[in-house]
Amino acid sequence: QQQVKQSPQSLIVQKGGIPIINCAYENTAFDYFPWYQQFPGKGPALLIAIRPDVSEKKEGRFTISFNKSAKQFSLHIMDSQPGDSATYFCAATSSGAGSYQLTFGKGTKLSVIP
Amino acid sequence: ETGVTQSPTHLIKTRGQQVTLRCSSQSGHNTVSWYQQALGQGPQFIFQYYREEENGRGNFPPRFSGLQFPNYSSELNVNALELDDSALYLCASSFQGANEQYFGPGTRLTVT
Numbered sequence: 001q002q003q004v005k006q007s008p009q010s011l012i013v014q015k016g017g018i019p020i021i022n023c024a025y026e027n028t029a030f031d032y033f034p035w036y037q038q039f040p041g042k043g044p045a046l047l048i049a050i051r052p053d054v055s056e057k058k059e060g061r062f063t064i065s066f067n068k069s070a071k072q073f074s075l076h077i078m079d080s081q082p083g084d085s086a087t088y089f090c091a092a093t094s095s096g097a098g099s100y101q102l103t104f105g106k107g108t109k110l111s112v113i114p
Numbered sequence: 115e116t117g118v119t120q121s122p123t124h125l126i127k128t129r130g131q132q133v134t135l136r137c138s139s140q141s142g143h144n145t146v147s148w149y150q151q152a153l154g155q156g157p158q159f160i161f162q163y164y165r166e167e168e169n170g171r172g173n174f175p176p177r178f179s180g181l182q183f184p185n186y187s188s189e190l191n192v193n194a195l196e197l198d199d200s201a202l203y204l205c206a207s208s209f210q211g212a213n214e215q216y217f218g219p220g221t222r223l224t225v226t
Binding site: 045102 | 147149172216
């Protein structure tokens, strides 16, 4: 059972464009939603995270939008650059679970064309 | 501040063998989680260690086991390797009670 569904699987945008990656979750106990960026041959790097008590969070060029009633959240990358080309993963966890295990989406491979 | 480190970087084993992977947590972190990332997939939670004890486990068989040491470093052991165990094994460190997890570069395991 996939608890976090991520789309699209891949995305190609021009430099300066605004790629949007979407995720949907099923478990209403999830209360922390991070996004990770992974370059080939590297481990995932924590990019930005949000909790369900806010609808939007912005850090630099990265913005998370969160819709609690729809159980959906998305990542927007403003003014995208070729260096943003990577695979992006959404994830979710529940503080009440004790182990804070992360449940990941399947990833979105982003290519930013110069 | 030292980040999460893992060793070795790459490893090739034969089906049926055993393997040990190592992880050093980030300075100040007391919790280590292990994840398996198959090619083209998101990481899957294997288990977490806190205070040298297993603190949560994903859907992985008992031949996946681990240890945590007093300095918070950790080992992942896999017995009776299968071809499907070929993956990137990621270690993440965190502070117990905090959601943020920081990943190491991973160990690429190939089982032939």
